[in-house]
Amino acid sequence: MAFQRAKNVFKKQSDQLNIGDFNSHPTFKAVYDTWLETYKETVKEATLNHVLVIFEQHVLPVLGNKQIKKITWQDCQRLVLNWKKEYKTYSKFMSYTSLIFRRAVKLGIIPANPMDLVDIPKKHVDVLDNNKHNYWSxxxxxxxxxxxxxxxxxxxxxxxxxxxxxxxxxxxxxxxxxxxxxxxxxxxxxxxxxxxxxxxxxxxxxxxxxxxxxxxxxxxxxxxxxxxxxxxxxxxxxxxxxxxxxxxxxxxxxxxxxxxxxxxxxxxxxxxxxxxxxxxxxxxxxxxxxxxxxxxxxxxxxxxxxxxxxxxxxxxxxxxxxxxxxxxxxxxxx
Known part of the structure; x- marks a missing residue:
């Protein structure tokens, strides 16, 4: 049921794109909006709330107003590195951001997903650090x-x-x-x-x-x-x-x-x-x-x-x- 609703929304968005409702230089935010309309039909409210916070606080302030065609993998790489410095969950930010570029590829706006070329920083593991163990004996x-x-x-x-x-x-x-x-x-x-x-x-x-x-x-x-x-x-x-x-x-x-x-x-x-x-x-x-x-x-x-x-x-x-x-x-x- 949810899948069919999402499928119908995506078809509507694709049809709109074909008749020119999307300008030829859409912003990241514009593509995000089309993705969100589909995504919200496929997840629970709590999950949607969590994802909205990620985009509104960490992704859209940086990428929202940029033309999605002009966002390079180098831009994405710098963004991921900045996230890594401040947030342990940076990989989630990266994954959700990648979904928007993936939507842009599906819509024929960009030829490839720039996030696919980003090198994921390896996490330093300190074997002496016991604080990471979230359990007791x-x-x-x-x-x-x-x-x-x-x-x-x-x-x-x-x-x-x-x-x-x-x-x-x-x-x-x-x-x-x-x-x-x-x-x-x-x-x-x-x-x-x-x-x-x-x-x-x-x-x-x-x-x-x-x-x-x-x-x-x-x-x-x-x-x-x-x-x-x-x-x-x-x-x-x-x-x-x-x-x-x-x-x-x-x-x-x-x-x-x-x-x-x-x-x-x-x-x-x-x-x-x-x-x-x-x-x-x-x-x-x-x-x-x-x-x-x-x-x-x-x-x-x-x-x-x-x-x-x-x-x-x-x-x-x-x-x-x-x-x-x-x-x-x-x-x-x-």
Whole structure:
């Protein structure tokens, strides 16, 4: 459906070009506009929001007003080198910029894509730099969860439950914050992932479909995590509705995506553990699984990857409902 809409938009743009609606010397921005009209029909709102920021902040200010015919590979090379000096994600800027030149080639405006001739700078890897490792060891994870559970002041069951979920299932932060009580089966010790918290074009939090088709999955809950969920539920001032979010803000609405970041930063400061992001707990889960020689396909399916992003995609015979039994019960180790 989305592909057909995109196809129709592209045909309309090509027809317009053929009848002269495009001047003979279009700017990079003009070609970008035709590309965007197609692209926005093929991606989720959160992805579109991310891409718009890249173009509006990093690409269009430099290339937007230039005639696309006059932009050389040398111009592109200088731009990429400048990006590399300031941004770790410069390769993304390069890839998206290349798509506009590719569109110009398709439209017959330029003969070749100048980005294809750019030399991609090799990333210097410092083997002594441990800051790049966005995960903890099993011992560090134990220390973190013990700190969360043994706070000096009032017990925060929401914090305990959230961090146990993230650490013992490998689910994404947005997936955890989107959970409602009817997604959890405490009798069977299962949690269903069927939605995620994302951001709209206006940076507003929304509930969206999971990242990929593989992200729809049912995960096993270990005893410690099931217990924390149950204790959290009992601690609530009133019995929650099945459709209520498990994790809420003070007003009873969807929790901010930034809140777990602040919580994590607090505990890292308290414990002196190496800094990682909330997503680093997901990497920690994967690292512990791989270290313990768990079936890579099981880990991939548990994480909901579309492909073997972290794990090695070497087994293909496993059924989706086998995953819960085949991944390592981290709770038994902590």
């Amino acid at each position: 099993l011992q560090q994870l134990k220390e973190f969860l013990a700190s969360v559970y043994n706070e000096d002041h009032d017990i925060r069951y929401d914090r305990i439950t959230l961090f146990y979920l993230l650490a013992t299932t490998g689910m994404r932060k947005g997936e955890a914050l989107a959970l409602t009580w009817n997604d959890v089966d405490l009798q069977q010790h299962l949690v269903s992932i069927n939605k995620t918290v994302s951001r709209s074009l206006h940076n507003k939090q929304i509930i969206a479909t999971p990242k990929t088709i593989n992200a729809y999955r049912t995960l096993a809950l270990d005893k410690a995590t099931s217990k924390s969920i149950n204790e959290y539920k009992k601690s609530l001032p009133k019995i929650p509705k099945a459709t209520d979010f498990i994790f809420q803000n003070a007003a009873g609405n969807m929790m901010s995506l930034m809140t777990p970041n602040h919580w994590l930063a607090h505990f890292i400061k308290e414990t002196g553990l190496p800094k990682i992001s909330v997503h680093g707990l997901r990497h920690t889960f994967a690292s512990v699984q791989v270290t313990n020689k768990i079936n890579p396909k099981a880990v991939q399916m548990q994480l909901g990857h579309a492909d073997a992003e972290i794990t090695l995609d070497v087994y293909t015979h496993m059924e989706r409902d086998q995953v819960s039994a085949d991944v390592l019960d981290i709770g038994s180790l902590i």
